[in-house]
Amino acid sequence: xxxxTPPPPGVDGIPFAHAAEREFARLLTFYGVHWQYEPTTFPLxxxxxxxxxxxxxxxxxxxxxxxxxxxxxxEQRLMTAKHRKIRKAQTLHPDLKIRLLxxxxxLALARKFGWRKSTTDNPRT
Amino acid sequence: MSxxxxxxxxxxxxxxIQAEVRRLGERISKDFADRHPHLIGVLKGSSVFxxxxxxxxxxxxxxxxxxxxxxxxxxxxxxxxxxKDLDDPIEGRDVIVVEGIIDTGLTLxxxxxxFRTRNPASLKVCAFVNKRAQRIIDLSVDYxxxxxxxxxxxxxxLDYRQRYRNLPVLGVLKPSALD
Numbered sequence: 001x002x003x004x005t006p007p008p009p010g011v012d013g014i015p016f017a018h019a020a021e022r023e024f025a026r027l028l029t030f031y032g033v034h035w036q037y038e039p040t041t042f043p044l045x046x047x048x049x050x051x052x053x054x055x056x057x058x059x060x061x062x063x064x065x066x067x068x069x070x071x072x073x074x075e076q077r078l079m080t081a082k083h084r085k086i087r088k089a090q091t092l093h094p095d096l097k098i099r100l101l102x103x104x105x106x107l108a109l110a111r112k113f114g115w116r117k118s119t120t121d122n123p124r125t
Numbered sequence: 126m127s128x129x130x131x132x133x134x135x136x137x138x139x140x141x142i143q144a145e146v147r148r149l150g151e152r153i154s155k156d157f158a159d160r161h162p163h164l165i166g167v168l169k170g171s172s173v174f175x176x177x178x179x180x181x182x183x184x185x186x187x188x189x190x191x192x193x194x195x196x197x198x199x200x201x202x203x204x205x206x207x208x209k210d211l212d213d214p215i216e217g218r219d220v221i222v223v224e225g226i227i228d229t230g231l232t233l234x235x236x237x238x239x240f241r242t243r244n245p246a247s248l249k250v251c252a253f254v255n256k257r258a259q260r261i262i263d264l265s266v267d268y269x270x271x272x273x274x275x276x277x278x279x280x281x282x283l284d285y286r287q288r289y290r291n292l293p294v295l296g297v298l299k300p301s302a303l304d
Contacts, residue, residue, distance in 0.1 A: 010203065030196050030204055031231040032238065033262065065263060099261065104275075108259055111277065111303060112228070114197030 008034045020073050020106050021059055023115050028062070036061045040068070042089045042096070056085045058098060071101040128289055132280075132296035136273060139293045142281055145270040146174070149251060150181025152268060153221065161185045163218045163245075165211065167236065168192035170225030173282030173290065174253040174270075178223065189213055191236065205235055220245040221268075224252040225282045230262035237264070254278065254295065271295075277303060 008029045014037050016022040021037075028035045039061050045054035058068035072082060079102070090096050101109075109115065137145070153162065161184065166175040168190050179186055192209035200206045220240060227233055233250065240248055251268035258275035273295075279285050280292030285303065289296075 026203065027196055027231065030200075031235045032204060033231065033234065062262075067263070069261070101261075105259065108275070108277070109229070113195075 008032060009036075017059075018071075018073065020115075021071055024060070024069075024071055024101075024109070027109070027113060028060075033062060034064055036063065042093060044085065044088050044092065054085075056089045066097060068096065068098045069101060070098060071106065073103050073106050075103060128292050129296070131289070131299055131302040132292075132294075133299040134276075134297040135294045136276075136278060136297060137271065137281075137295040142293075142295060143177070145253070146177045147181050149253075149268050149270055150178055150183075153178075153251065154181075154183040157184050157219065160219050161187065162221050163187045163189065163213075163215060164221050164223050164251075165215075165240075166190045166223045167225075167232065168209065169290070170282050170284070171223045171253075172225075174225050175223045178251070187213075193232065193235070207239075215240060215243050215245045217244070217246050219247045219249075221249045221251050224250065226254045226256060226278070227252045227264065227266060228256040228259040230260050230264045233264055234262040253281065254283075 010029060011022055011025045014025070016025065016037065025035060025037065038057050038059060041055045041057040043052040043055050045052070047053050058070045060069040060071070061067070062069065070082070070086065072079065074082070082100070086098055086100060090098065164175065164179065164186055166172060166188065169192070175188070179188060189211045190209060191207065191211055194200055194206040194208055222233070222236060222240065224233060237248065249267040250264070252266050253270040254273045255266055255269045255271070256273050256275065276297040277285065278295055279289035279298050280295050282290050283295070284290045285298055289298070
């Protein structure tokens, strides 16, 4: 008899910043993948007083994979700052595993899983 | 109008496909020389590949299929539903899960978690094509026919909206054929 495992969380009540993030969370839940939304902020830079002046908060953490996922629907030309933050975070935290899902990746997910077109078009929900 | 008209490129023609399948069959036959592997095809994408693969195997095999509800067909619970479960138990058996394509890894990771709870003696994965660029869940794939680029491929059992499965080649679909 298959053993029961606790289900992953639902998406209700979570203030996702973007419709694509909500759809991605639904997708993970559908396939039984445990996830957390923005659970960790990584400081990237500090001022002379030691106050954090730059930080990076990946969108998702998948605890079973020990993997952070950053998801964006921005055009490639607007991605420089995002790439820089991820590189900096990985330099400061060498064990950090981050997967960046670009607009192209989101469009591929939308095509494969039948997301509504607005999911990848809307700038903000 | 031919199905080929919707392809922008052919990645593998029919001869190249059969060569890959024979290579996989030889490897699996060698690795399972003194065992009887139980092949589980993941419907629907593996159907053509599995049919060819078993005819290249020189060891005795048994075959079963599983079919799970796709994400684009919502279930009331919001989680995967098994539409067609395995016919036979896999406890104590040497299982090889056969997939047509592995991309995000979401379907396969669900199936592997499910199958592990049924206590097989061993659990391996064989995929005709592997598209690592779209991987979300990191998975170990034991037997891979071809690594493919980040393109939308169809044919040899793989579909776009249930079409193109009957193409005897593996091809890249034109962007104009995707809506």
